[in-house]
Amino acid sequence: MDFATKAIHAGQHPDSDCGAIITPIYQTSTYVQQSPGVNKGYEYGRTANPTREALEKNLAALENGKFGFAFSSGMAATSAVMGLVKQGDHVIVTENVYGGTYRYFQRVMTDYGLDFSFVDTSKFENLEAALKPNTRMVFVETPTNPLLKISDLSKIAKFCRSRDLLLVVDNTFLSPYFQRPLDLGADIVVHSTTKFINGHSDVIGGIFVTNNEKVAERIKFLQNAVGAVPSPFDCWLILRATKTLHLRMQQHNRNAMEIVEFLAKNNKIEKVIYPGLPSHPQHELAKRQQLDPDGRPGFGGMISFEMGSFERGKILLESVRLFALAESLGGVESLISHPASMTHASVPPEERRRIGLTDGLVRISVGVESARDLIQDLKQALEKV
Numbered sequence: 564m565d566f567a568t569k570a571i572h573a574g575q576h577p578d579s580d581c582g583a584i585i586t587p588i589y590q591t592s593t594y595v596q597q598s599p600g601v602n603k604g605y606e607y608g609r610t611a612n613p614t615r616e617a618l619e620k621n622l623a624a625l626e627n628g629k630f631g632f633a634f635s636s637g638m639a640a641t642s643a644v645m646g647l648v649k650q651g652d653h654v655i656v657t658e659n660v661y662g663g664t665y666r667y668f669q670r671v672m673t674d675y676g677l678d679f680s681f682v683d684t685s686k687f688e689n690l691e692a693a694l695k696p697n698t699r700m701v702f703v704e705t706p707t708n709p710l711l712k713i714s715d716l717s718k719i720a721k722f723c724r725s726r727d728l729l730l731v732v733d734n735t736f737l738s739p740y741f742q743r744p745l746d747l748g749a750d751i752v753v754h755s756t757t758k759f760i761n762g763h764s765d766v767i768g769g770i771f772v773t774n775n776e777k778v779a780e781r782i783k784f785l786q787n788a789v790g791a792v793p794s795p796f797d798c799w800l801i802l803r804a805t806k807t808l809h810l811r812m813q814q815h816n817r818n819a820m821e822i823v824e825f826l827a828k829n830n831k832i833e834k835v836i837y838p839g840l841p842s843h844p845q846h847e848l849a850k851r852q853q854l855d856p857d858g859r860p861g862f863g864g865m866i867s868f869e870m871g872s873f874e875r876g877k878i879l880l881e882s883v884r885l886f887a888l889a890e891s892l893g894g895v896e897s898l899i900s901h902p903a904s905m906t907h908a909s910v911p912p913e914e915r916r917r918i919g920l921t922d923g924l925v926r927i928s929v930g931v932e933s934a935r936d937l938i939q940d941l942k943q944a945l946e947k948v
Contacts (some may be wrong), residue, residue, distance in 0.1 A: 648871025
């Protein structure tokens, strides 16, 4: 099936009792058993739920994966990833990773004996330089948050296979509509489904997808043992949202391209960062790697730009009217944020400076409103800078 058809139908069937076309919300904590230890495939709500299973099958299909596991947040899905390594193991991580991921790895998992190296994975030679005898995993975010650096997933996957390393890719920024890491050789893909996959700013969730049966067995165990599962209602909301994922991603991309063209010409802005710009260092890679289901390049709805100072950025952030000053991303409404004080405040200032995340950087998540109205909003706000 094509992507749009899978988005609407994969994992979902009319209800067997009444024929309801939409998967019901199975709001139950337990299930009646026919005899001790004999059931219809469900024992307890944490272990399995039909609404959750429908979502897991749907999202696995969109990523061209065999096994999907839904979690209560993107960070819960990332924490499950860490259940695949053990004390003494080393993990190579994209340096400009989401601030919450950096915080979890550096301030939580190091206490349990894991070792992390944060490197610029957009430069392949850094992977080889960071390799240690105890390296077991490479965790890549591409495009990165918020500097939008692109890593060559096919090349990194080949590197990982040759050294028996697990390759994990955070695909949150592009969704499976514009990038499918498993097809490029990754072992695991994770998302914060809170973002583009759900797209309506009303649910917190995460997903873990793989084609590796051994990995799937371990994650299924951890999902039940740890219990960080989403509610049936949250699963139902996300399942509803995936039906329009292909339509929303197309509009996010179209709007972003128009806004980038405007920003690139504005003399109040020092630099615009967007993979769709020919000036982006990995523009050609993005054109090859970030493809919609019909093979056309897509660059997503995330844009970052440099205002030169916190003071200049603050004026802009406080002057917009349509853009909402808020954390998160990927919703139908446009958001604007200041990464250094918001999404990446948990990253130490010296680390932010090292990777180039300045106090003047502004990030926008382009929604699906009229691009003309969004540009006008940015224009009037920039005039006050």
